[in-house]
Amino acid sequence: MGKRGVPGVPVRVLAVLLALVASCGAAPAERPPAAVPPAVPAVPSLSPAAAPARADPAWGVVDSTCAPERLAARPAGVDVAVVEAHWDRLEPTADAVDAGYADGLRASVQRCVDAGVRVVLGSGLQYPPGWVRALPDAAVRDQAGRTPTNGAVDTVFSAAVAAAADRYLQRLVAAVPADRLVGIRVGTSTAGELGHPGPEASGAAFDSWWAFGPAPQQGQGLAPGQIPSPLPDWIPGRRTWQGRAVTPADARAWFGWYSGSLVRAVADRARSLREAGYRGPVHVPAAGRGVLPAALDAAVAVVLDTAVRDGALRRGLDYVADLPALAGTVPNAVVDITGLDDATAVRARRLSPPQDRCRPGDAEALVSGAPSLDDWPNQRVTAAAAARAGLPTVGENPGPPGPTTGGTADSDSEADQLRYAVSYARGCGLSAFLFAFEDDLYTDRSGLTPADYAAAIGR
Structure with missing residues (x-):
C-alpha cells in the first residue's frame, strides 16, 4: 500500500539524475508508443556516481x-527536498493558470x-481538478461499470485526460525553474504511484479490474500510445470468450496488456515533459512488491480467477515485467520504493533467519522460483526487480499510520522507521533516501528532530 502524504500534502518523492534526455519532436496525437531518443550528458545529480568518494x-x-x-536548521548532509505541485491548484479552470499559486510554487x-x-x-x-473529472469518459470503469469511490480519473486509457495532463505538465514546467530540478515524479494512481486503482477505490476489496470503459475495450x-484490449469485453475469470475456451495463454496476454498499459501511460507523460x-x-x-512470478503463473492457470496479496494483480503491478519495459521506454527512469521499512519489512525482520535485507543474488533469485520469495518484504522484491532492469532506485519510509500515508498499525514507529530505513537504503544500494515527512522533524507530531536525522545518518 502506498501513500499520498500527510493530509493536505501530496505523495512523497525522491530523485536521482543520471543523464539528460533529448526532446522528442512528434506532436502528441502522433507519438509512437515505444521509440525513444538516446540519452545525452546531464546536469545536477543525486547519484553517488556523480561523487565517487561518497558511498552513502x-x-x-x-x-x-x-x-x-x-x-x-536542516542537518548537515541532508540536501534534497521534495516540493509537491497540485494540478487542481495550478489549473483550477481549463483555460487559465492560477498565477498566485504558480508564483508561490x-x-x-x-x-x-x-x-x-x-x-x-x-x-x-x-x-486532477474538477473540470478534468467532468470530461467525457474521464472516469475509469471496472467490469461491473462502477467508477471509483475515491474520484480516480482514467489517466491510463482516456485521450481526453491524457491531453489535459499533457497541457498541465507543459504549464507546470513553465512555472518552475525546470533546469534546476533533479527529478520529476510521475504515477498513474490516486496515490501518485504506478498502478491501476486499488481495492479501496471500488468498495469491494480485490474485486475490480479497471479497464472496461469504451477507450480500453473498443x-x-x-x-496516445495505448492499445485496446486483446480480448474485447472479456472479464478475467470467465472461461469462455466469443464462443471458445479461454486458455492460460489468453489470460497471460490480457494481463500483460493490462499491466503494460501503466508503463505506456508513464512513457507518454515522460514524453510530454521532454x-x-x-x-x-x-x-x-x-508501491508494494507487485505480483511474484509464481503467483502470476498460478493466476493465469485459472484465467485470473483469483486475487493476490495487496491487490497487486488488479492494480496491474508486475514489476518483473514492468520495470524492464520502463527502462526501455522512459530514458533515465528511476524507481522509487515508496515503503522502505513498511510492515512487510517488520514481519520479514522477525523471521528466522531474517529476510528483510537485500542480498547479492536477489535479482537472479527473483525469477528462479525460489520458495523463500514469499517471505521477502516489498522493498527487497522491488529492489531486485529494478536491479534486473538496470534501473536506479531511491526510497522513502511509509510515515506515520493513517489513511493518507503508507504507514499502518503494524509498521515501525517513525523513530524506528528512520533508523531501519536508513540502514535499508544503504544495504540495498539506493541512490537516495528521503525521510517522510519534513513536518515530522520540525513539529512535535512525531517527537523527532533534525538532530535525530543527523544521528541516524552519522552526521
Whole structure:
C-alpha cells in the first residue's frame, strides 16, 4: 500500500539524475508508443556516481516547504527536498493558470535551490481538478461499470485526460525553474504511484479490474500510445470468450496488456515533459512488491480467477515485467520504493533467519522460483526487480499510520522507521533516501528532530 502524504500534502518523492534526455519532436496525437531518443550528458545529480568518494545515498526530506527557518536548521548532509505541485491548484479552470499559486510554487523551489538544496518536484497528477473529472469518459470503469469511490480519473486509457495532463505538465514546467530540478515524479494512481486503482477505490476489496470503459475495450477515445484490449469485453475469470475456451495463454496476454498499459501511460507523460523542455529523469513510485512470478503463473492457470496479496494483480503491478519495459521506454527512469521499512519489512525482520535485507543474488533469485520469495518484504522484491532492469532506485519510509500515508498499525514507529530505513537504503544500494515527512522533524507530531536525522545518518 502506498501513500499520498500527510493530509493536505501530496505523495512523497525522491530523485536521482543520471543523464539528460533529448526532446522528442512528434506532436502528441502522433507519438509512437515505444521509440525513444538516446540519452545525452546531464546536469545536477543525486547519484553517488556523480561523487565517487561518497558511498552513502543522498539524504533528504519529503513534502518540503523550503521555509527559510527549516533550511537553516536542516542537518548537515541532508540536501534534497521534495516540493509537491497540485494540478487542481495550478489549473483550477481549463483555460487559465492560477498565477498566485504558480508564483508561490516557483518561489518555494527557488528558495531551496538558492540554499544549495537539490529539488525534486512532485508532478501532482494525482490531484486532477474538477473540470478534468467532468470530461467525457474521464472516469475509469471496472467490469461491473462502477467508477471509483475515491474520484480516480482514467489517466491510463482516456485521450481526453491524457491531453489535459499533457497541457498541465507543459504549464507546470513553465512555472518552475525546470533546469534546476533533479527529478520529476510521475504515477498513474490516486496515490501518485504506478498502478491501476486499488481495492479501496471500488468498495469491494480485490474485486475490480479497471479497464472496461469504451477507450480500453473498443478503442473509442483511446490515449496516445495505448492499445485496446486483446480480448474485447472479456472479464478475467470467465472461461469462455466469443464462443471458445479461454486458455492460460489468453489470460497471460490480457494481463500483460493490462499491466503494460501503466508503463505506456508513464512513457507518454515522460514524453510530454521532454516536449515541454524538461531534461531530467522521471521518477516512478512503486508501491508494494507487485505480483511474484509464481503467483502470476498460478493466476493465469485459472484465467485470473483469483486475487493476490495487496491487490497487486488488479492494480496491474508486475514489476518483473514492468520495470524492464520502463527502462526501455522512459530514458533515465528511476524507481522509487515508496515503503522502505513498511510492515512487510517488520514481519520479514522477525523471521528466522531474517529476510528483510537485500542480498547479492536477489535479482537472479527473483525469477528462479525460489520458495523463500514469499517471505521477502516489498522493498527487497522491488529492489531486485529494478536491479534486473538496470534501473536506479531511491526510497522513502511509509510515515506515520493513517489513511493518507503508507504507514499502518503494524509498521515501525517513525523513530524506528528512520533508523531501519536508513540502514535499508544503504544495504540495498539506493541512490537516495528521503525521510517522510519534513513536518515530522520540525513539529512535535512525531517527537523527532533534525538532530535525530543527523544521528541516524552519522552526521
